[in-house]
Amino acid sequence: MSVDTIIFAEGKPRLARGVRLRHSEAQGGWVLLAPERIFECDAVAAEVLKRCTGEASFGQIVDDLATIYDAPREQIAGDVEALLASLAEKRLVEVSDA
Amino acid sequence: MLDPGPLLPPPSGLLAELTHRCPLGCPYCSNPLALEPKSVELDTLAWVRVMHEASALGVLHVHLSGGEPAARRDLEEIVRAASGAGLYTNLITSGIGLTPVRLDALKEAGLDHIQISVQDAEQGSADRIAGYAGAFRRKQKLAADVVARCFPLTVNAVIHRANIGRVADIVELALEMGAGRIEIAHAQYYGWALKNRAALMPSRAQVEVAVAEVERLRAVHRGRIVIDSVAPDYHARYPKPCMGGWGRRSLNVTPAGRALPCHAAESIPGLDFWSVAEHSLEDIWRHSPAFNAFRGEAWMREPCRSCERRGQDFGGCRCQAFLLTGDARAADPVCHLSPNHERVAALAAVGEDEPYLHRA
Numbered sequence: 001m002s003v004d005t006i007i008f009a010e011g012k013p014r015l016a017r018g019v020r021l022r023h024s025e026a027q028g029g030w031v032l033l034a035p036e037r038i039f040e041c042d043a044v045a046a047e048v049l050k051r052c053t054g055e056a057s058f059g060q061i062v063d064d065l066a067t068i069y070d071a072p073r074e075q076i077a078g079d080v081e082a083l084l085a086s087l088a089e090k091r092l093v094e095v096s097d098a
Numbered sequence: 099m100l101d102p103g104p105l106l107p108p109p110s111g112l113l114a115e116l117t118h119r120c121p122l123g124c125p126y127c128s129n130p131l132a133l134e135p136k137s138v139e140l141d142t143l144a145w146v147r148v149m150h151e152a153s154a155l156g157v158l159h160v161h162l163s164g165g166e167p168a169a170r171r172d173l174e175e176i177v178r179a180a181s182g183a184g185l186y187t188n189l190i191t192s193g194i195g196l197t198p199v200r201l202d203a204l205k206e207a208g209l210d211h212i213q214i215s216v217q218d219a220e221q222g223s224a225d226r227i228a229g230y231a232g233a234f235r236r237k238q239k240l241a242a243d244v245v246a247r248c249f250p251l252t253v254n255a256v257i258h259r260a261n262i263g264r265v266a267d268i269v270e271l272a273l274e275m276g277a278g279r280i281e282i283a284h285a286q287y288y289g290w291a292l293k294n295r296a297a298l299m300p301s302r303a304q305v306e307v308a309v310a311e312v313e314r315l316r317a318v319h320r321g322r323i324v325i326d327s328v329a330p331d332y333h334a335r336y337p338k339p340c341m342g343g344w345g346r347r348s349l350n351v352t353p354a355g356r357a358l359p360c361h362a363a364e365s366i367p368g369l370d371f372w373s374v375a376e377h378s379l380e381d382i383w384r385h386s387p388a389f390n391a392f393r394g395e396a397w398m399r400e401p402c403r404s405c406e407r408r409g410q411d412f413g414g415c416r417c418q419a420f421l422l423t424g425d426a427r428a429a430d431p432v433c434h435l436s437p438n439h440e441r442v443a444a445l446a447a448v449g450e451d452e453p454y455l456h457r458a
Contacts, residue, residue, distance in 0.1 A: 018211045018250025018278070020186060026108045026156025033158055033186040035211045035252050035279055036326065038110055091278055091324055 011095040013061070013084050014054030019092050021049050034092055044069075048080055052093055058084070108156025109383060111348035112185075113163055113361065114145065116176065118353050120166040121194045123229030123456030124217065126256050126291035126298055128361050129165065133458060138354040142172040144375065146179040148351060151379035153183035160185045165353070168195035174203045181208025188213060190254075193237035194230070205247050212244050213252040214275075219267035223260060229456040238275065245276035252279040257308065257330075258298040259449055265311045273323055280323055282312055284330035288362040288417060290457045299449040305333045332446040336407065337414025337430035344392035344416055349383065357382045359389055362417040366426045392416050392426070399427050401435045 015021065019034045021041070030046035032039040041049060047068070051061045062080055066073045087093040118133040140148075152160060160180050167173055168191055180187045188211045189204065196204075214237055218224035224234040244251050253272035257265065265282060272280040284305070285291050285298050300308070309330070316325050331338050341348060341360045350358045355374045358364060364371065370387040383389060391397065395408060402413035413419070414430020422431045422445075423438045431438035 016250075016278075017248060020210065022158075022184060022186075024156060024158060026154070027110065027158065031158060033210075035188060035213070035250060036159070036281075038158055089321060091321070 009057060009059030009062075011058050012054050012056065013052040013058060013088075013093050013095045015049070015052055016091050016094045021046070032087075032092060034090075037090075037092075039087075039092070044079070045083055048083055049093075052084075054096065058095070106384060107346070109346075109348050110157060111159045111161065112148075112152045112157045113161045113348065113350040114148070114176075115163050115165065115350065115352050115361070116145070116167045116170050116173065117165040119169040120164055120192060120457075121169075121230060122166070122192045122215075122233060123458070124215075124227060124256070124290070125229075125294040125454035125456055126258060126285045127457040128286075128289055128291070129457065130289050130362075130364055131293065133165075134353045139170075140351075140353065140355045140374070142175055144355065145172075145176045148374050148379060149176070149180040149185060150183045151374075152180075153185050155380045155383060158186055159188060161188045161190055163190040166192045166195050168200065174200070174207045177204055177209050178207040181210070186210050191215070191240075192228075192233070193240040194233060196240055196243075198243050201243055201247055201249075205249065209249065211252065212249045213254050213281075214241055214244070215254045215256070216268065216271060216275075217255070218261040219264045219271045220261075227260060227454075229454075241275035241277070250279075251275065251277045252281065253277040254281040254283060256283050256285050257300075258285040259300045259304070259451075260298075262300045262304045262308050265308050266315060269315050269319065269323070269325065273319070278323060279326065281326050281328065282308075283328035284308075286328065286331065288365065288421070290455070292421065294454050295445065296448050296450045297452045297454055299332070299446065300330070301449055302333055302446065305330045331415075331418075331432045332442055334432055335434050337411050337418075337432040339411040340415035340418070340430070343412040345383075345389040346393070346412075349379070349389075357386060357389075359392075360417065363388065365417050366420045397427050399425075399429070401433075402429050405435065 021032050023030050030041040032041055062077045066076045084093050117139055118129050177187055187209050189209055190213045193214045216237055217227040221234040225231050255268045269280055287295050291298060312327050345359045350361050351374055356371045357374055358371055369391055372382045372386040398413055402408050414433055416426050419428045419430045420426035429436040431442045
């Protein structure tokens with residue numbers, strides 16, 4: 001579950017225990033909720049986090065988003081990794097080893 | 099500012115004080131000195147309605163607190179309503195009064211997170227602070243039951259004179275308990291803590307060591323446990339941005355249903371608090387005179403009014419300003435720019451090993 005494991009394309013990210021992604025009309029968008037913490041998500045972050053269910057691998061998520069956004073895979077991979085690494089350090093996301 | 103208009107952002111947090119009843123008697127309890135009795139507590143239906151109104155208003159987190167919320171037999175039903183309304187539900191408990199059976203029911207009701215208080219890393223001291231023999235062991239047992247049910251766990255430790263030397267041990271204890279997060283909360287002096295201030299107040303030297311220790315522990319435990327801290331503000335240079343600003347982010351509902359901008363707000367005389375029994379939460383958020391009393395900057399006096407930090411710390415804490423200066427509009431005297439700052443410095447220097455007055 002260390003940050004390092006994210007670099008493996010097979011790692012399967014999921015929201016950590018006690019973390020929830022929800023849409024709030026009144027708050028104007030997607031928010032990631034953890035104990036005593038709220039992270040406002042932009043549209044792209046929300047798309048990444050919706051896919052962090054522990055089922056799709058990092059590689060599959062990147063493929064999926066590269067298709068949807070019609071963007072270079074490398075660039076998407078970098079963005080997704082940066083987002084997940086920062087959330088993993090805050091214990092909001094976990095990445096399984098395989 | 100009678101009507102803050104359509105631009106007022108919604109609150110994100112609701113502190114639901116379900117009851118003031120509690121088996122513990124911690125000398126720093128944030129409940130008011132005049133505790134509300136069971137006979138005036140809101141009933142189940144009222145809390146269910148409050149949860150739905152909160153969600154519609156934009157609230158994201160609800161903190162089910164007290165007192166000891168498990169003292170209410172309908173806790174599970176209230177959790178179910180809050181969770182059903184889409185709220186992130188956090189149970190703040192002493193750990194006394196919850197059983198494995200009740201934990202199962204809470205899990206089933208959709209509870210998201212549990213926070214258990216610990217008084218110290220040392221059993222004898224912990225039970226002495228709580229005023230309850232056996233509390234320490236029961237909390238350990240409950241933590242194991244909580245973790246076994248896959249609830250994420252936060253440990254909250256209020257730090258003061260009697261335990262400030264054991265911050266590292268308390269973090270270690272939280273790790274052993276299986277917590278993913280710990281709050282190192284230096285005592286804030288309101289309510290019972292104000293009453294016990296001299297017995298709770300650590301020295302400046304102790305505070306400096308403890309603050310540095312938390313920084314060190316954060317680095318040591320990065321990725322294992324999140325360490326959040328509440329600063330010892332009597333020893334600070336600038337005041338805390340109390341509640342993220344008055345009536346800006348959250349609201350508090352007392353056991354009897356009065357809606358407050360913070361748990362200590364009733365210590366300020368002359369404020370008109372509305373009840374959830376008579377007004378919707380949205381009506382209260384927008385129009386309650388108590389919520390509008392210190393919104394914006396028009397209420398500020400100097401040195402806050404022209405201070406470049408006024409949008410950052412909002413002049414500090416209104417309750418503390420009143421409690422220490424007699425004027426709720428004054429600068430929080432914790433601020434070194436306050437003309438009353440010397441009095442705080444003097445109070446911060448007073449620490450005596452006198453017996454606690456335990457809360458009732």
